[in-house]
Amino acid sequence: METVFMLSFADILSDILAALGVVLNGIPQGLLALSYGFASIPTGIGFVVGAVACMALGSVAPISFQAETIVLAGTMGKNLRERLSMILYAGLIMVALGLTGTLSFIVDLAGDTVINAMMAGVGILLAKIALEGLKKNKLVTGTSLISAILVYFFLGNNLVLTIIISVVVSSIVAKIAKQDIGGGITDEVKKLKLVKPTFNLNILRGALALACLTIGANIAFGSITAGMTEGMAVNIDHLTVYSGLADAVSGLFGGGPVEAIISATAAAPHPVTAGVIMMLIMAAILFLRLLPKIGKYVPSESIFGFLFILGAVVTVPVNAGIAFGGTIPGNAIVAGVTLVVTAGSDPFFGLVSGTALRYLFEAGII
Secondary structure (H helix, E strand, O other), rough: HHHHHHHHHHHHHHHHHHHHHHHHHHHHHHHHHHHHOOHHHHHHHHHHHHHHHHHHOOOOEEEEEOOOHHHHHHOOOOHHHHHHHHHHHHHHHHHHHHHHHHOOOOOHHHHHHHHHHHHHHHHHHHHHHHHHHHHOOOOHHHHHHHHHHHHHHOOOOHHHHHHHHHHHHHHHHHHHOOOOOOOOOOOOOOOOOOOOOOOOOOHHHHHHHHHHHHHHHHHHHHHHHHHHOOOOOOOHHHHHHHHHHHHHHHHHEOOOEEEEEHHHHHHHOOOOHHHHHHHHHHHHHHHHHHHHOOOOOOOHHHHHHHHHHHHHHHHHHHHHHHHOOOOOHHHHHHHHHHHHHHOOHHHHHHHHHHHHHHHHHOOOOO
């Protein structure tokens, strides 16, 4: 009896430690979200939606702050209202795709080459934004880049260690240099307030771009997370519905996007429980508005080293390798055009151009 209890306690402790590890990974990305004007409390509601859904559906794929989506929404939206509208509409699109099963149709229509080339293009976007941080704050961005590269390559390609150490080191350097930290972090929401969405062509483009990025991320991140478990699968349609619903609810009240991630909670003894614990902890941090307080000690540029590694070292090589290794007619050209168009514009135009080019080759037109 004692042995069973000890095993159970050890398993629970492992679940909690796995959840805390993912929380530590999410906090710097949460600060990035705040730097674009997204509010804490509404985003916390998005995490609660994810926790309830994962518990009800038995899903091992939790949702959290995802750097790719935060950066895309933050840079494509000309102001906060546009960003929130993009997140809301993209969330509703994903809910519709998940409920109708259309997601599988779109993925089959585009094909692995186009989907992976699009994701590689997003990786280039992330790396580009990280390097542009040198224009804003050379000291912090440079320190973050150097420490992230050293940690990633010399400490076993561990992304969690990369983000934690690079953020801590660059924050210490900023403090020693007596920089004004937290100037880009805002969190004005004192109580929940409905943010009336607006609409224009830029918002439509942003919503479609976010939806296309989410399609690729849900498939890639969902599959990787499921692979960490002992034979447990992820229903991509379910993931698409609850991540889209979380985005829509969060964006409607002023919060940021919360999407599928590669989550170490899947390797815990109880992956569903660990994922739910992680999301509830993140929700508590956001409801208590602790992130803005942390932001007074952590400059927003401190995450750029992690963004560079995530984009240039992880996302581009892996996805480009799959994309350029395909067997469809004109594969290299289709992959190359998709990647370049995505990196030069956004995931929606990348996906559309790559898919159109693919079928022109298959039809023998070019």
